[in-house]
Amino acid sequence: xxxVAHTPVIGLEVHVQLLTRTKIFCGCVNRFNPDEPNTQTxxxxxxxxxxxxVMNREAFRLxxxxxxxxxxxxxxxxxxxxxxxxxPDLPKGYQISQYDLPFSEHGALEVTTESGESRRIRIRRxxxxxxxGKNLHDESGRGADSRVDLNRAGTPLLxxxxxxxxxxxxxxxxxxxxxxxxxxxxxxSDCNMQEGSLRCDANVNLHxxxxxxxxxxxxxxxxxxxxSFRGVEAAVEFEIARQLKEFHETGRxxxxxxxxxxxxxxxxxxxxTFAQRGKEEASDYRYFxxxxxxxxxxxxxxxxxxRAGLRELPAARRSRYRNDLGLSEYDADVIVRQxxxxxxxxxxxxxxxxxxxxxxxxxxxxxxxEINDRGVEIGDLPVSSQALGALIGRIVDGTIxxxxxxxxxxxxxxxxxxxxxxxxxxxDRLIEERxxxxxxxxxxxxxxxxxxxxxxxxxxxxxxxGKQQAIGPLIGKVMRxxxxxxxxxxxxxxxxxxxxx
Amino acid sequence: xxSRLTDTGARDLLRLLETGEVSCVDVAAAHLxxxxxxxxxxxxxxxxxxxxxxxxxxxVDRKRQTGESLGRLAGLPVAIKDNICxxxxxxxxxxxxxxxxxxxxxxxxxxxxxxxxxxxLGRTNLDEFAMGxxxxxxAFQPTRNPxxxxxxxxxxxxxxxxxxxxGMAPLALGSDTGGSIRQPASFCGVVGMKPTYGRVSxxxxxxxxxxxxxxxxxxRGVEDxxxxxxxxxxxxxxxxxxxxxxxxxxxxxLDEPLKGLRIGVVxxxxxxxxxxxxxxxxxxxxxxxxxxxxxxxxxSLPHSKYxxxxxxxxxxxxxxxxxxxxxxxxxxxxxxxxxxLIDMYAATRGAGFGDEVKRRIMLGTYALSSGYYDAYYVKAxxxxxxxxxxxxxxxxxxxxxxxxxxxxxAFRIGELIDDPLAMYLNDIYTISANLAGVPGISLPCGxxxxxxxxxxxLMAAPFEEERxxxxxxxxxREADVPIRRxxxxxxxxxxx
Ligand SMILES: [Zn+2]
Numbered sequence: 001x002x003x004v005a006h007t008p009v010i011g012l013e014v015h016v017q018l019l020t021r022t023k024i025f026c027g028c029v030n031r032f033n034p035d036e037p038n039t040q041t042x043x044x045x046x047x048x049x050x051x052x053x054v055m056n057r058e059a060f061r062l063x064x065x066x067x068x069x070x071x072x073x074x075x076x077x078x079x080x081x082x083x084x085x086x087x088p089d090l091p092k093g094y095q096i097s098q099y100d101l102p103f104s105e106h107g108a109l110e111v112t113t114e115s116g117e118s119r120r121i122r123i124r125r126x127x128x129x130x131x132x133g134k135n136l137h138d139e140s141g142r143g144a145d146s147r148v149d150l151n152r153a154g155t156p157l158l159x160x161x162x163x164x165x166x167x168x169x170x171x172x173x174x175x176x177x178x179x180x181x182x183x184x185x186x187x188x189s190d191c192n193m194q195e196g197s198l199r200c201d202a203n204v205n206l207h208x209x210x211x212x213x214x215x216x217x218x219x220x221x222x223x224x225x226x227x228s229f230r231g232v233e234a235a236v237e238f239e240i241a242r243q244l245k246e247f248h249e250t251g252r253x254x255x256x257x258x259x260x261x262x263x264x265x266x267x268x269x270x271x272x273t274f275a276q277r278g279k280e281e282a283s284d285y286r287y288f289x290x291x292x293x294x295x296x297x298x299x300x301x302x303x304x305x306x307r308a309g310l311r312e313l314p315a316a317r318r319s320r321y322r323n324d325l326g327l328s329e330y331d332a333d334v335i336v337r338q339x340x341x342x343x344x345x346x347x348x349x350x351x352x353x354x355x356x357x358x359x360x361x362x363x364x365x366x367x368x369x370e371i372n373d374r375g376v377e378i379g380d381l382p383v384s385s386q387a388l389g390a391l392i393g394r395i396v397d398g399t400i401x402x403x404x405x406x407x408x409x410x411x412x413x414x415x416x417x418x419x420x421x422x423x424x425x426x427x428d429r430l431i432e433e434r435x436x437x438x439x440x441x442x443x444x445x446x447x448x449x450x451x452x453x454x455x456x457x458x459x460x461x462x463x464x465x466g467k468q469q470a471i472g473p474l475i476g477k478v479m480r481x482x483x484x485x486x487x488x489x490x491x492x493x494x495x496x497x498x499x500x501x
Numbered sequence: 502x503x504s505r506l507t508d509t510g511a512r513d514l515l516r517l518l519e520t521g522e523v524s525c526v527d528v529a530a531a532h533l534x535x536x537x538x539x540x541x542x543x544x545x546x547x548x549x550x551x552x553x554x555x556x557x558x559x560x561v562d563r564k565r566q567t568g569e570s571l572g573r574l575a576g577l578p579v580a581i582k583d584n585i586c587x588x589x590x591x592x593x594x595x596x597x598x599x600x601x602x603x604x605x606x607x608x609x610x611x612x613x614x615x616x617x618x619x620x621x622l623g624r625t626n627l628d629e630f631a632m633g634x635x636x637x638x639x640a641f642q643p644t645r646n647p648x649x650x651x652x653x654x655x656x657x658x659x660x661x662x663x664x665x666x667x668g669m670a671p672l673a674l675g676s677d678t679g680g681s682i683r684q685p686a687s688f689c690g691v692v693g694m695k696p697t698y699g700r701v702s703x704x705x706x707x708x709x710x711x712x713x714x715x716x717x718x719x720x721r722g723v724e725d726x727x728x729x730x731x732x733x734x735x736x737x738x739x740x741x742x743x744x745x746x747x748x749x750x751x752x753x754x755l756d757e758p759l760k761g762l763r764i765g766v767v768x769x770x771x772x773x774x775x776x777x778x779x780x781x782x783x784x785x786x787x788x789x790x791x792x793x794x795x796x797x798x799x800x801s802l803p804h805s806k807y808x809x810x811x812x813x814x815x816x817x818x819x820x821x822x823x824x825x826x827x828x829x830x831x832x833x834x835x836x837x838x839x840x841x842l843i844d845m846y847a848a849t850r851g852a853g854f855g856d857e858v859k860r861r862i863m864l865g866t867y868a869l870s871s872g873y874y875d876a877y878y879v880k881a882x883x884x885x886x887x888x889x890x891x892x893x894x895x896x897x898x899x900x901x902x903x904x905x906x907x908x909x910x911a912f913r914i915g916e917l918i919d920d921p922l923a924m925y926l927n928d929i930y931t932i933s934a935n936l937a938g939v940p941g942i943s944l945p946c947g948x949x950x951x952x953x954x955x956x957x958x959l960m961a962a963p964f965e966e967e968r969x970x971x972x973x974x975x976x977x978r979e980a981d982v983p984i985r986r987x988x989x990x991x992x993x994x995x996x997x
Contacts, residue, residue, distance in 0.1 A: 043606045047826045049599065049707040050586045050608060052740050082822050084869075086846055093825025148830065286869040288878060291711035291819055294741050 004247075006206040008240050009217070010166035011124075012232075014179060016158045016189045017131060017197035018062045023154035024130050025053030025096065030155055032195040037136070037149035045154035047091030052292050055080075059156035060128065060296065062188040063103060064306045066158060067126045069186055069313055072107030074303045079295035083285045088148050089133040097129035097159075099287040103296070109162075109182070110315055111174045112333070121175050122163040131155035152196075158189075164203065169236035172202060176229045177337075181314045185340050193227055200226045204239040205254065208247065217254040218243040220261045223273055235266045238273055317343055325356035334364045342378045345385045352389025355396045362392055366409060383412045390427040399428075401486060404436035435483035445490065448481040449497055463498055471495070506531035507668035508986065511577055511725035514671055518565075518576045525565075525576030529558035529620055532578045536623065536669045542650060544642045545663040547583050548591055549623035554578070557620045564618070572617035574732060579614055580670035582661050583624040584631055585716065586705040587611040590621070594707050595639035596629045598827045598834045598853035608705020609740065610674060610716050610733040617732050622670050625660030629855045630824065631681055631709045633657050634927045637918050638857040645914070646688060647987035648953055652911040655685030658719070662689040665719045666987060672729050673719040678709050679812050680906075680931025682717045683943035687906035687956025690945045690985075692726045692973070693719045695931075697963045698938035699744035701730075702737030708823040710816035711742075713935040723944060723974045727751035730966065749967050755974050762972060764790050765800035765899030770930055776909040778949035783905045786946040786957045789980050790903070790972075800895040800902065804887045805933050809925055811888065812932045814868050814881035820858075821865030827853060860921065885936050892937040896962035901972045903959050905930055906943045910953035930958060940966050944973050946980065 023030050026044035033040060043051035067074060081099040107123035133153035138144035160179070166172050180198065183189045191198040206218045221239055226232045246252065252259060264273040289295075312320075314336045321332035335346045342363070350359035367388070371381055388409070395405045408430055431437055452474050453460055462470035471494060478490045506514065506528055517523045533551055540546055561576045581587060584594045586604035588611075593599045607615065614621065628638040636644040636659035644659045646652040647667040654663040658675025662685035665673050675682040677695035686693025694717045701716045708714060718729035731752060736745040766787060771780060791797055829835035829849030836848035854862070868877035895902060907927055917924040934941035939960050946957035957976065961969035 046831065048586075048604070048606070048832070049592060049594070049602070049826070050584075050604070050703075050705040051606075052704050054739060054741050084822055084825060086825070086828060088830045088842070091826060091831050093828055094822055284871045286822075286866065286871070286874075288818065288822070288869050288874070292708075292740075292742065 004208045004210050006208050006240075006244055008167055008169075008236070009164045009205055009207055010168075010172055010236055011164035011203040012160075012162045012166060012172060012175060013201040013203070014160045014176070015131075015199045016066075016160065016183060016191065018059050018156040018158060019187065019189050020056055020058045020062065020156055022056060022058075024056045024059045024128075024156035025154055028154065031151075032192070032197070033151050034134070034149065037147070037151060040151040041153070045091070046150060047093075047153075053096060053290075055293060055296070056156060060103075061306075062156075062186075063126070063128045063158055064298075065186055065310065066160075066183065066188050067104035067107065068307050068310055069182055070104075070107035070109055070123050070126060070160070072104035072123055072126055074298060074306065075101060075103050075105070076299075076303075077101065077295060077297050078103040080290045080293045081287045082290050083129075083287055085283065085285060087132070087135075088146070089135045089150075089153070091133065091150060091153060095130060095132065096290055096293070097287075098127035102127035109175065109178055111171065111178045113168075113174050114170050116329075119165075119167075119171065121165045121171075124161045124163050126158060126160050129157050129159060131157040169233045169240065172236050173229050173233040176200065176232060178314070180229070181337060181339075185311065185314055193229075196227070200232050202226060202232055202236055202239075204236055204243070206240065206243050206247070208253075218247050219252060219254050219256075219259045221273070222261060222263050223266055224263055224276070226266055228268070231266055231268055234268075234271055235273055238271065239264075242273065311340075321356075321360075325350065325360075327356060327360050331357075331360040331364055334368070335360065338368070338378070345378050348385035349389040349392065352386060353392035353396055355392065358392050358396055359389070362388060366406070370413060381413075383409065387412055387427065394427060394431060398438065400431055400436050400484065401438060403487070404431070404434075404438075404484065407434070407436065437484045438486050444482055445478070445485060445493060448478045448485075449490070449493055451481070452477040452494075453497060460498060471498075507535040507671075509671070510722055511574075511671040511720060511728060514577060515574070521565075525558040525561040525620065526555060528576055529554050529578055529622075532622060532669060532671075535667075536664075539647075539667050540664075540669060542645065543647055543654075543663050543667050543669070544644050545625055545654075545660040545667065545669060546580070546623045547593060547595065547626050547639075547641060547660070550590070554620060554622055561618050561620065572619070573728075574614065574617040574619035574672075577619050577672060578622035578670055579619045579729070580622045580625050580661055580664045580673035581611070582627055582631075582658050582673070582675045584627060584676060584707040584709075585610060585674055586707065587621055591624060592707060593624070593641070594630045595627045595636075595641055596827075596854065596858070597640045598850075599707075600640070600834060602833050604705075606705065608716075609702035609737045609743075611705060613733050613735075619672075619732075623664075625658070625664055625673060625675075627660055628657035628681075629858050630707070630820070631657040631676055631678055631714075632820065632857050632861050634680065634684055634924055635912070635914070635917065636660065636685075637914060638855055640855055643914055646911045648690065649911065651913050652953070653688065653914050655688035655907075655911060657681040657685075658693070659685045659688075661719050662686050662691055662693060665689070665691045665721060668986065671720070672725060674716055674729075674733070675719055676706055676709075676714055676716050677931075677935065678713045678715075679816060679935050680928040682719065683906050683931050683934075683941055683956065683958060684928060686719060686943040687945075687958075688911040688954065690948075690954025690956075690987075691719055691721055692723055692942065692944045693717065694726050694730060694942040694966075694969075695934060695940060696730060696734060696966055697744075697940045698935070699742050700734050700748075700940070700964065700966065702735075702740040702743040704737055704739040704743075708819075710819040711823060712819060713812075713816055715935070723942075723970060723977045724752065724755060726942070727755050727970045727974075730970075734966070744964070746964060751967055751970050754967060755970055756978075757971060758793065758975050759795075759900065759968065759971050762790065762793075762795040762901070762975070763899040764795050764797050764972075765895055765902040766797055767802050767805065767895075767902060767904055768799055769802065769805055770904035774908045774926070774929075775905060776949070778951075779905050779907070779909060779955050782947040782949070782955040783903075783957055786976060786980065787903055789976055793975060793979055798899055800898055802888070802891040802895060802902075802933065804884060804891050807884050808888065808932045808936060809929055811881045811884045811936060812928070813864065813925060814877050815885060815936070817861040817865030818868045818878050818881075819865065821862045821869065824854075824858065824862055829853070857921075888933055889937040892933070892939055892960075892962070896939075900965075900968055901959045901961045903957065906956035906958040907931070910949050910951075910955060934960050939963055940969050942969055942973050944977060946976070948985075 661673035
C-alpha cells in the first residue's frame, strides 16, 4: 500500500440540556437529581396511559435564541415527530423529537484553532427534543435487576448537528469550547458535562488521496457518548490513527459492499475506541408527526424579535475588544472566555480607569489568579470593578506605583465582605493612610539615600568593588523609609551618589 | 321505587334529588341493585366498587343537608368506559395488559364530573383498547345487547351503551374513534354523541388514535346527553388539541326548534349494503323533519367511499405508536418468563394483547415503515384532508347531515368476529365524522321488524353541537318514539 495523504472529516452531534424551570412537556421540575430517583415525575413524563404532552414555551424560546446565535435560519413552520424505538429509559416507546422539519437549519459557528486560524464550521440543523430517563444497572456484579430513573425523562434537549467541516481533533475541541462559551453567554444551558447536560457524538472518517486523483474515504465511524471535551479530542485523535492503520491493513473503504456506518464507544480509561455491538438491523424509527402536539408557526416579526433580542455574542465581543479597545487577540480571548460576567467586570474596570490595556492586564492576571485560587465566581470577588477601576486609575495617573497598587489590591481582598463603596475617594484615602503616594520630593529621597549609605558601609564597599547586587539592600532601606518612592528613581539616584562617593 | 328510579332520566332524577324526594344514596343504591340484578346477563360492567359508590353518594347527601353548594350533576350516577382514567380506579381498557393497572390520576372529564358532584358508578366494558365494534375483543367478557342477549351491543363503547340502555346508569361516558359511541348507541337504542374533535379534553383518555379519539356522552334522551356534554366540554390546557372556545349552554336552547333547518342527505349512505328496515326507519325520520318544515337536500361527500381505507391506515398507525408504551417495563402486565430485554418485550406484548390489537399494531407498524410511509400514511392524510373538505363544502349547503348510523342493526355475537373486514364496514357511516373532526349524534328512530333498535345519525359542522342537539331534540319531540325498555326478563340471569 503506497503512502497516502489523508484529511480527517469530522462531524459533531451535540446534545444540550436546556436550563428551563420545568420539563419540556410537563410541569415537573427540570433539575439534575440522581440521588432521589423517580421523584421528579408525573403521569406525562412517566408515559402513563392517557397522559398528554404540552410544549414548554420557554424551552422553545431558548431553542430559538440558540439557533439564532448559531446563525441558523428559523423555520416559519415546525412540528414534532415521534421517533419510535424500544428502550427501558424511554417510557412511551417513542421519543418526541423533530424529523424532517426541524425548527432551524443552515447555521455556522466561527472557531479559532490552536494555530490561530479562524474557521467556519457549518451547522446543519438544530432541533428540540425530549431527553430520555437513565437506566441504572447493578454494578455490584451480583446481577440484580436494572432500574430506571425517569427524573431526567422529559428534560428539554437541543440537538446541534454540524456539517462534516471539522478537520482535526484539536479543531473538534475548539468547536466545543466555542459552543460551550456561546451557550453559557446565552444562559440557555449550564453545559455541565459531569451531569450530562452537554453530550457529544463524533462522526469520523478520512478522505484519502493516493495521488492518482481518485477520491476514496474510510468507512464512517460514529463515536458515541463522549462526556468531556478532552475525551472528544482524544477519541477523534485515536480514530484517525486507527482508521489509517485499518485502511493500510485491509483497504476497506466507504462504499465497499458490506461496509456500513460503525458505532464505537470511547474507553476513557484506556484511551481507545471500541466496537459496540452492531445494531441488529438498520433501525427504522418510523417517524411520524406527533398527533398530540400542534405544529408551531412563527411570523417574520417573531423571528425578527428573537434576532433583535440577542445579546452580544462572544465572537463580537472579542472583535470589539481588539478593534475598539486595542487589546491583543490573546487578552481579548482570555477575557471573553471567562464568561459574560467576567467580561462585563473587565469593561466596567476599563471604563473607570480609562486604560483598557492596563485593565486587561489586571483582570487577566491578578483578578483571574484570585478567583481561580479562591475557586469563586467573579461576582464573589471582594473587589468590585469600581474599586479596581479607581485603583488602576491611580496607577495610570502616576499617583501610585504598580507595586503599591498590588498592595492595595491585596488589602481590599482581605476585607471579608465585598465593598462596592470603594470609590476614587476611598482609594485615595487608603493611599494616604498607607503613605503609598509616589514621592517626587527629591529632598526627602536624597536624605534617605544619604542615611542608607551612611548606615551600610559594607554594602557601599562591595558595590564599589563591582558587586552590582550589593545595591539591593540599600534600595530596600530607602524604600522602607520613603513609602511610595519609585524604585527605579531610587536606584538611579543611589548609583549616582555611590559613584560620587 | 327502586325500579322507577332506574327508569328515570338524568334530568328528572336531578329534580327528585333537588326536591328531596329521594336521596343520592337511594339513587345510587337503585342503580347498584339494578346492576346486581341484570348485569350478570348483560356484562356491561368490568368493575363496580359498591362501597365507594355508596360512600360518594352519601357525601353528596351530606353536602346537600349541610347546605354546601352542589355541582350540576349532584348525586347522579355516571358509568365510565374503562379507558378513561380516574384516580384510584382501574383503567383496564379491557386488556390483560392493564388488568392490574390502577390510575393515579383523573382524566379531565373525571375532574369535571367530580366537580359537578356526579357519582362515578363503575367501569364499563369495551373492545380491547377501544379497537372493535362489538365488545367481543374485550379480554374479559363480551357484553350482550339488552334487546337480544345473542347480539352484540356494538362497540367499542358497548358497555356504556348497554348500561344506559338497561337502566343500570342514567348517564355514561364513552369514547369514539371511528363510531365507537354512535354505533353502540344505535345498537342499544340510546342517545350517543361524539363531539367535535377538540371540544372535550382527551387528557386521561387512554389513547387509541390520538387524532380521532373523542370522549362523549350516552343518555336515554337528547336532553340528558346535552346536560352531560355541557359538563365535560371545554378547554383544557393539558390537551393542546382541545380548543379554547366557549361552551354554550346547550340546555338553554335545546327545545327551540330550528327555523329553516336545511338537512343534507348523502345518496351514498343509502346505497348497497344498507338493511331495508334500517333504511325505512331512517327515511321515516327524515320525513319527520320534512313535516316540521325542514328543507331536505342531497349533498355529496364524494370521498366518503375512501373513509374505511383511510381510517384503517390512520388509526392503526397512531395506535401502533400509542400502544408502544405497554412494554412491561414501567407498569402493567409483564410476561412471567423471558430471556433478555428484547424477549421481555416480545413475550409481554405477545401475551398481553389480544388478536385485534395485535392486528392493528401490525397494520400501523407496516404503514409507518420506511419505504411504505409515503404510500400509505402520507397518502391517507391527503385523502383525509379531501374528506374534510367534502364536509366543509356540504355544510355550506346544509345545517346538518342525516343518515343511518350503521348499515344494519345489531349483529349476532360471533357473527363477524372472524371477518375483520365485514366488522370494519360496520363503521362505514360513522368513521367520516372522526376523520373530518365534525360532531355526530346517534338517536333512536324506531325498531326493525325483529325488534332491534335503529339509530338516526346527525352530523353538523365543527363546534355546532348546539345546532346538532337542537336538531336531534326536534326529532325526538316530534317523533315521540315510545319509551321502550329492553325485555331484560328474557335474559338469562335477568330477574326484572
Ligand atoms: Zn412530569
